[in-house]
Amino acid sequence: MNxxxxxxxxxxMDRSFRWGMIWFxxxxxxxxxxxxGALFYARVFSVPWLGGADPATSVHIWDTVVLSWPTAGPGFLDLEFEPMGAWALPTINTLILLTSGVTLTIAxxxxxxxxxxxxxxxxxxxxALGFIFLGLQMYEYVHAYQDLNLRMDTGIYGSTFFMLTGFHGFHVLVGAVTLLVILARCIKGHFTPENHFGFEAAAWYWHFVDVVWLILFVFVYIL
Structure with missing residues (x-):
């Protein structure tokens, strides 16, 4: 800053910082x-193989069960849970993140x-939209635990769901805190129209988080 x-x-220095942010x-x-990739492998390969024949050996891995996604896996057949649907909290959070991308572009x-x-x-x-997103995600997790019996130990579905959404939520937290620091710097007048890569770096990161959420929303909540 100094x-x-x-x-x-x-x-x-500007070129160096830009390349550093790109690689980060x-x-x-x-x-x-x-x-x-872990989610793809579990859904496309592991789940069908557990309910059928291993194409490499023609041996049935698990003869007594037919699995389809979403599933916790053959070791959790007695476990009752509901998958997290796309409506309504995930859809609302998607709109919130998309709106935050618009407001950041306006800024x-x-x-x-x-x-x-x-x-x-x-x-x-x-x-503000970033922290609202995090608040709604925390509410979603409480709903998953209390009402859907969906937990981190709910087999492969629970582990991949919380791994992806939780890791993304951590990135939203980092991005929101970073933008909060950038906001303080903007109020102090640290940036000019010609010199503001600190702002741009935070913006790149935030737009990256937005894009990842769109992919996550499709493959975790919808498909």
Whole structure:
């Protein structure tokens, strides 16, 4: 912050920071790719194999059960639970995150146009929407535990559901706190239309979180 405010921020530093942020987001993409890959493998390969023949050996792995997704797995046949549907909390949260992306874009354009008031209000709305999303997700988890008997130990469905939504929720928390710091810096006048990569880096991260949620919403809640 001191380097930026005192004018020591060079073009070479700007390129370095941008590449660093790009590689950081790429590493996050790899995290989620591994988790989505686990969900894909469980749904497309493991569940059918457990209810049928292993194509590699033609041996029936589990002769007495036919499984279909969503399922906790053959070791939880006596466990009664309900999967989390897309309506209504997940859909509302999707709209909230999409709206936060819009308000953040409005704030970014306001910063480029040097509209300070519009910048602060747009960024404040983004932060507020982020924390509202987290509050609704916590409520969703309480609903899952108390009403659906859906827990982290509910077999493969429970573990993948909470792994993906929980890891994403952690990223929303990090992004919201980061944007809160950026908001404080905007109020103090740290950024100019020409020099505001701190804002851009936080915006990149937030839009990445938005995109991941859309993929998660489709493959975890809808399909």
């Amino acid at each position: 380097e930026s405010v005192s004018g020591l921020y060079s073009e070479q 987001i790429f590493s996050e993409v790899m995290f989620f790719a591994a988790f989505f 970014h354009h306001a910063l480029k146009e040097n509209h300070r008031g519009k910048l602060i209000w747009g960024l404040a709305a983004t932060v």
